[in-house]
Amino acid sequence: MSISRFDKKIQTPPENPSQNDHSAPEEAAQIGAARVERVIHGGDGLLRLDGKAGFISGVLPGELVSFAVLRDRPRQFEGVLREVLDPSPHRCEPRCPLAGRCGGCDWQYCHSEYQLELKKGIVAENLRRIGKIPLERESIQILAGEPWGYRERVQIHTDHRGRPGFKARRSEEIVLLSNCPVVTEEINRFLEDAASGKILLPPGKRLVLVLADGESPDSRAVIVAPGPQTAQRSLDGLPLSFDPSSFFQANGPLLERLGRELRSRIARDAPRVLVDLYGGAGVLGALAVSGSSAFSGDLLCVEEDRRNARFIEENLLRAGLKEAQIRVVSRSAEKALAVDPVLKNLDPPSSAVILDPPRSGLSATLRRWLKKGPAARLFYVSCNSATLARDLGEILGAYLIQDVTILDFFPQTAHVEVLVELRLKG
Structure with a gap:
């Protein structure tokens, strides 16, 4: 049950802004107190004040907090934390003295183990609310590594x-x-x-x-x-x-574990064609087939950024593939679907697709293609569980979810990455 109240107007900034990134307004602000219901996508806490939803960072579920209302809208408001009146048992002292000022880590005040539970809740809520997918948070798996000293x-x-x-x-x-x-x-x-x-x-x-x-x-x-x-x-x-100037995953040890996870799953079906639709420099594709005697098929890697695409063949050869097994398409995924003969003629029972799109998720063109069921297995690696939920909500007419695994690439932050394995129906 939420507890809420409005107190007096104040003219001064909050005395204890804690982890919140907002600064207090110079004009008068309303002061309230409420109990946090849950943490939502992006890491803010959701609470209610006189029936209105509010969003405040630096808080944990169940905590009673006082705050200043910064931006008040008809149906919701944003606030800045003043004081934690009843702290969660999962709250801890941040390891970094700059926590709360620096924009790098927004969850250092939360025990690392509990951060994983919060991320499971965020993913489950996005799947339910956006994708209309009723997945219990207890069924979500976790792939996590060291919570400190990991960023490369x-x-x-x-x-x-x-x-x-x-x-x-x-x-x-x-x-x-x-x-x-x-x-x-x-x-x-x-x-x-x-x-x-x-x-x-x-x-x-x-x-x-x-x-x-x-x-x-x-x-x-x-x-x-x-x-x-x-x-x-x-x-x-x-x-x-x-290319150091282009994207490369920041958590090397967890990337290795993701590669091994994909390798074991791909080996189960031994597809004749594996498509890496957002191939980057071919790193994930190389890790997914490296040392796998079960993979003797062809790997089609699609990447429109030529800074990355120039490394794909080199990296796949180092992974043990032969030149005849490798096909590189230096186009966007959408253009590749329109012109590449292999993609246009995939045999679903003998094909698998790795999807690792940007935060915006899959385009409408790709979602329409996947709804046709072009491959027996999909391995969707997402860096945004909201767009993931949207995409899955559209393609589940053709596929069934086999597994959902949180990839904790960025401990001490609210950033969530997810691996979803899907199997073609029928």
């Missing part, structure tokens, strides 16, 4: 003196730092040297720090992008090439 790729900003920092949440302010608990030791050493002036960075720039293989065996180095156009990162024993 991170975006930084430099101030006018070239000192490194992260942007504050929803702000252009640069929060200077010399250490971050979620990045690897190598990147932390780089940040310390850059903050102390041992490494000179250009002022006023957005840069990306990427962990890659070093010059000697088993060594690792930090690359600054934009910079070199080619780098290598060894995953599951494969030296995989990529």
